Amino acid sequence: MLDVQKIRDDFPILTREVNGKPLVYFDNAATSQTPQVVIDAIVDYYSSYNANIHRGVHTLSQEATDAYEIARKKIQEHFGAKYAHEIILTSGTTHSINIIATGFTSLLSKGDEIIVSALEHHSNIVPWQMLCERTGAILKVIPMNEDGELVMNVYDQLLSNSTKLVFTNHISNALGTINPIEEIIEKAHRVGAAVLIDGAQACPHVKPDVKALDVDFYVASAHKLCGPTGVGMLYGKEDWLNKLPPYQGGGEMIEQVTFEKTTYAGLPHKFEAGTPNICGGIAFGVALDYMNSIGFDNIAAYENELLEYGTQKLLEIEGLKIYGTSKNKTSVISFNLDNIHPYDVGTIVDKLGIAVRTGHHCAQPIMDFYKIPGTVRASFSFYNTKEEIDALVEAVKKAKMMLS
Ligand SMILES: *Cc1c(COP(=O)(O)O)cnc(C)c1O
Numbered sequence: 001m002l003d004v005q006k007i008r009d010d011f012p013i014l015t016r017e018v019n020g021k022p023l024v025y026f027d028n029a030a031t032s033q034t035p036q037v038v039i040d041a042i043v044d045y046y047s048s049y050n051a052n053i054h055r056g057v058h059t060l061s062q063e064a065t066d067a068y069e070i071a072r073k074k075i076q077e078h079f080g081a082k083y084a085h086e087i088i089l090t091s092g093t094t095h096s097i098n099i100i101a102t103g104f105t106s107l108l109s110k111g112d113e114i115i116v117s118a119l120e121h122h123s124n125i126v127p128w129q130m131l132c133e134r135t136g137a138i139l140k141v142i143p144m145n146e147d148g149e150l151v152m153n154v155y156d157q158l159l160s161n162s163t164k165l166v167f168t169n170h171i172s173n174a175l176g177t178i179n180p181i182e183e184i185i186e187k188a189h190r191v192g193a194a195v196l197i198d199g200a201q202a203c204p205h206v207k208p209d210v211k212a213l214d215v216d217f218y219v220a221s222a223h224k225l226c227g228p229t230g231v232g233m234l235y236g237k238e239d240w241l242n243k244l245p246p247y248q249g250g251g252e253m254i255e256q257v258t259f260e261k262t263t264y265a266g267l268p269h270k271f272e273a274g275t276p277n278i279c280g281g282i283a284f285g286v287a288l289d290y291m292n293s294i295g296f297d298n299i300a301a302y303e304n305e306l307l308e309y310g311t312q313k314l315l316e317i318e319g320l321k322i323y324g325t326s327k328n329k330t331s332v333i334s335f336n337l338d339n340i341h342p343y344d345v346g347t348i349v350d351k352l353g354i355a356v357r358t359g360h361h362c363a364q365p366i367m368d369f370y371k372i373p374g375t376v377r378a379s380f381s382f383y384n385t386k387e388e389i390d391a392l393v394e395a396v397k398k399a400k401m402m403l404s
Contacts, residue, residue, distance in 0.1 A: 002302045007294065007383050010035040014383065021353025024388045029173050029332055029379035030357055031223045032204060038226060041286040045279040053278055054252060068278055071285030072268070078288045079218065080209035081235050085267040089281050092232035093200040094123040096219035099234055099271060100196055101127035103244035108164055110136030115158050117168040118144040118369065119177060122362045124167055124198045137164070144369060148175040148324035152183065163193040170202035174363040174377070175324025176332030185215050194240065200224055204381065205303060205330045207296040210235050222280065227287035231280030234271070241267050248273040299382045303331040306380040310389045317397060323375055331380035337396070340403045342376045348399040354392055
């Protein structure tokens with residue numbers, strides 16, 4: 001089991017106050033907080049071996065290159081990839097998705113079909129719409145039900161020999177639903193389609209195994225799993241990454257350049273043009289070590305406890321409705337109070353030191369489905385406590401009193 005008090009000591013930010021109250025941080029689905037070991041790794045990089053990688057023969061450059069490549073190896077092991085060169089370091093999930101969406105431009109033709117889920121983040125909708133505009137491919141959507149789950153028998157009907165790509169998130173950031181990605185991947189492969197899974201919201205809670213999933217592409221951001229912002233990963237099966245063209249041209253991604261012709265570097269450098277977020281990549285590796293030292297089974301068990309407790313306590317408030325009621329969900333509670341705008345609730349609870357998210361959570365189609373402008377979203381992490389949930393419940397009651 002987790003020693004939550006000890007874990008909280010790892011996060012310096014958790015001791016601060018907001019508006020004269022102890023900070024209660026429940027916006028973990030937007031970004032996680034950063035433990036001291038990750039902060040130390042960042043300070044250490046800039047204090048002792050800051051240098052550009054893969055270029056210099058000098059000592060600092062070699063130290064930085066080694067540390068960066070060790071981080072890639074850690075990411076490979078964490079995600080269960082066969083080779084380190086199947087891990088592309090990017091600026092985050094959005095960047096990773098755009099590499100694939102752009103790369104598929106030359107592989108699709110008019111009438112080909114792309115399937116996305118109704119539960120997507122905007123970053124997993126817009127790049128596909130742009131791809132469809134470029135190629136004449138058609139976007140199809142797996143619908144959702146009232147509980148916030150994908151309607152899988154419609155997915156079966158959408159799949160055909162015209163399906164070239166299927167995209168869905170592993171876990172919905174707006175509702176917390178865990179999608180049946182094993183089934184989605186297997187069925188897509190039966191018709192010869194490739195699958196990209198957006199793991200940005202899943203990786204703080206579960207440890208995916210890309211080889212066991214047999215997924216073609218899997219993407220995530222470091223800042224949602226205790227790492228820094230501005231760095232993330234793209235896993236792609238070697239064959240796919242070899243088939244796709246580079247995304248950006250520039251330094252690092254070439255083998256030979258003349259004005260007549262340039263040949264590209266091999267994997268992973270082909271997709272890593274320019275100086276990357278070196279420090280961020282190294283800190284990403286340290287963040288994975290930190291999460292693994294706590295253990296994803298422990299994290300999931302404790303967060304489920306918080307989810308059950310929070311769900312039960314919040315539902316005791318009259319007029320409170322929770323959106324996203326799948327039995328298969330992670331520690332995200334999206335809710336509204338009768339006739340009260342989520343923004344107003346968010347403002348009042350912030351006055352009491354509690355950080356929640358309000359709005360459409362970059363998932364407007366989900367809000368349209370429920371015919372609401374947005375929700376209040378409280379998302380719990382392994383460093384949160386039941387006492388903090390009690391504080392949220394009291395704050396929401398107060399907001400209700402003041403606003404109704
Ligand atoms: C946060 C998130 C993204 C976007 O991640 P960035 O780090 O902003 O690129 C995409 N999809 C889901 C499900 C997310 O939760």
